[in-house]
Amino acid sequence: xxxxxxxxxxxxxxxxxxxxxxxxxxxxxxxxxxxxxxxxxxxxxxxxxxxxxxxxxxxxxxxxxxxxxxxxxxxxxxxxxxxxxxxxxxxxxxxxxxxxxxxxxxxxxxxxxxxxxxxxxxxxxxxxxxxxxxxxxxxxxxxxxxxxxxxxxxxxxxxxxxxxxxxxxxxxxxxxxxxxxxxxxxxxxxxxxxxxxxxxxxxxxxxxxxxxxxxxxxxxxxxxxxxxxxxxxxxxxxxxxxxxxxxxxxxxxxxxxxxxxxxxxxxxxxxxxxxxxxxxxxxxxxxxxxxxxxxxxxxxxxxxxxxxxxxxxxxxxxxxxxxxx
Ligand SMILES: *[C@@H]1O[C@H](CO)[C@@H](O)[C@H](O)[C@H]1NC(C)=O
Ligand SMILES: *[C@@H]1O[C@H](CO)[C@@H](O)[C@H](O)[C@H]1NC(C)=O
Ligand SMILES: *[C@@H]1O[C@H](CO)[C@@H](O)[C@H](O)[C@H]1NC(C)=O
Numbered sequence: 001x002x003x004x005x006x007x008x009x010x011x012x013x014x015x016x017x018x019x020x021x022x023x024x025x026x027x028x029x030x031x032x033x034x035x036x037x038x039x040x041x042x043x044x045x046x047x048x049x050x051x052x053x054x055x056x057x058x059x060x061x062x063x064x065x066x067x068x069x070x071x072x073x074x075x076x077x078x079x080x081x082x083x084x085x086x087x088x089x090x091x092x093x094x095x096x097x098x099x100x101x102x103x104x105x106x107x108x109x110x111x112x113x114x115x116x117x118x119x120x121x122x123x124x125x126x127x128x129x130x131x132x133x134x135x136x137x138x139x140x141x142x143x144x145x146x147x148x149x150x151x152x153x154x155x156x157x158x159x160x161x162x163x164x165x166x167x168x169x170x171x172x173x174x175x176x177x178x179x180x181x182x183x184x185x186x187x188x189x190x191x192x193x194x195x196x197x198x199x200x201x202x203x204x205x206x207x208x209x210x211x212x213x214x215x216x217x218x219x220x221x222x223x224x225x226x227x228x229x230x231x232x233x234x235x236x237x238x239x240x241x242x243x244x245x246x247x248x249x250x251x252x253x254x255x256x257x258x259x260x261x262x263x264x265x266x267x268x269x270x271x272x273x274x275x276x277x278x279x280x281x282x283x284x285x286x287x288x289x290x291x292x293x294x295x296x297x298x299x300x301x302x303x304x305x306x307x308x309x310x311x312x313x314x315x316x317x318x319x320x321x322x323x324x325x
Pocket of ligand 2: 191192193194195
């Protein structure tokens with residue numbers, strides 16, 4: 001009898017795998033109330049599995065088809081910012097660039113300093129933002145037709161730091177295929193004697209055992225989260241090259257990168273990996289003269305003049321190259 005039940009379970013789980021490879025359990029379901037293709041919706045209440053009320057904005061692309069699995073992109077705001085400001089800034093809803101992925105802009109909770117923020121920030125104590133993200137992935141997979149091989153995370157500043165934090169989380173990095181922090185704040189503890197060795201600080205990271213694709217953008221005139229790292233708000237920011245190189249090493253490649261430059265060497269692209277299809281699995285863009293900004297050729301809320309490149313379509317292109325399977 002027990003063998004019989006086991007056999008049934010096995011048959012079911014094989015079936016489950018076959019169905020899941022085409023899309024999530026939400027495939028075939030109508031969109032939730034108030035949501036429609038080509039529109040974003042503010043969802044003011046999402047209760048997490050640990051019973052915390054959270055919120056987010058979700059954008060459904062106009063070509064959404066409940067029978068065709070769509071990629072899912074999370075975009076996390078910086079400290080003190082909002083889901084809506086991040087929607088405007090990262091513009092993953094823009095169908096010129098992203099015709100098919102659902103994009104979600106979650107709202108961080110306010111910490112004791114009164115600023116909305118994400119786990120990984122020195123001031124985010126006792127908040128389970130990773131759990132919030134895992135709960136959203138589960139809920140979205142059940143309610144929308146999601147391509148579970150194409151779930152991605154991006155974010156700016158503290159939201160970029162949180163993107164890196166998710167990449168370092170064993171469970172999240174099994175479900176999220178690739179990560180794109182912009183002007184990321186990757187806080188680490190100080191040395192025991194209170195110093196910060198930005199170029200060598202150990203980086204706490206426990207990702208799933210797979211090669212994790214990461215793309216990072218940073219300006220060398222960033223005076224909030226310095227490219228060269230250092231002590232900040234009682235913690236230690238690594239230099240950006242150190243943080244990026246550690247990812248290449250963790251992914252099984254060395255510290256060596258391949259450099260290409262454009263815009264008269266104002267934009268430097270460092271690609272890690274081997275000279276084969278792995279090249280660029282860790283990619284870093286250094287933008288000379290850029291401040292603490294989301295790179296955009298058009299003026300945005302970070303930079304009234306715009307810069308040489310648009311990060312968003314580069315991130316989308318990167319995501320399209322690195323699905324989970
Ligand atoms: C999308 O991006 C393109 C290219 O920058 C721009 O021309 C267009 O105005 C944007 N559309 C929206 C809806 O923001
Ligand atoms: C502080 O500790 C670090 C590592 O533990 C060490 O490399 C450094 O020399 C120490 N600095 C001082 C000023 O003691
Ligand atoms: C934009 O350009 C103006 C004129 O060159 C300059 O004064 C200003 O500092 C620039 N702003 C930023 C954010 O780079």
